[in-house]
Amino acid sequence: MIPAPFEYVRVGSVDEAIAALSADEDAKLLAGGHSLLPAMRLRVARPSTLIDIGRIEGLSAIREDGGQLVIGALARHHDVANSEMLQASCPIVAFAAAQIGDPQVRHVGTIGGSVAHGDPAGDMPAVLLALGASFVATGAGGATRTIEADAFFTGLFETALEPTEVLTEIRVPKTSGGWSFMKFNRRAQDWALVGVSAVRTNGAMHVALTNMGLTPLRATAVEEELAGGADASAASTRADEGTAPPDDAFASSDYRRALVKVLTQRALQEAMA
């Protein structure tokens, strides 16, 4: 389908992007366009103006800051996947980025777009939730605030970002323990029917689920079992607790509940090996 008519502006700085957002409440930021443009073609999204932030300088760098790695919101999935810094110090992020879509998607889509879109079937949101990432948003006057991952994903395609804020940075901890990212799809390059991210951080195994509800979810029952000394097999039997998986053309809710237990067991076995 053809999108509804819209205006297009390209901005050169975060300040300009915020000013453009403030001037038009129906405007939307355009990063890689790989989620927004398909939604516009389906007319699910009808922004009046697209504010292209794709060429803002300095927003795609990946750098170290003490015990954290800082990923610019405009970093492309390809660059995240191939970052030697991430591969060495937070490998689950690099690995997961390499599983997103196909090479074309990875060369254009951005990590910031992935999380700001708030799609529970997206790969990166659950990875960042498991890691306890934090998200830096920049608003009017250049003021920044940091939103923790547990508070960032608020609903289906909804996040804690204000309409006039730009997501500028994603901060992840350096990790040195075991980790696993399991994505189950029917065809290569598809979105996950279900995904599981497991990573040891701050001395505990954190587990987060993809496509098991309206937002990415922490598998808290599994984490409690592990903290109480259960093994991967026992802990994974509780992987669907507190979830509300979709029932759609790709898989039933019951199938997803069964699948998430199997994937969680495999992910924990890999992460704890």
Ligand code: FAD
């Ligand atoms: P855009 O589409 O430009 O923007 C998405 C939303 O985020 C918009 O609402 C926009 O306004 C907002 N936004 C973007 N950047 C910011 C920012 N810095 N601050 C505030 N708001 C912002 N994803 C997966 O996880 N796994 C897959 O397997 C997968 N497969 C795909 C296959 C295909 C064929 C396609 C087209 C996409 C696929 N994707 C997949 C989605 C892809 O990862 C997108 O790149 C990503 O979801 C959105 O990133 P983007 O940069 O393209 O964002």
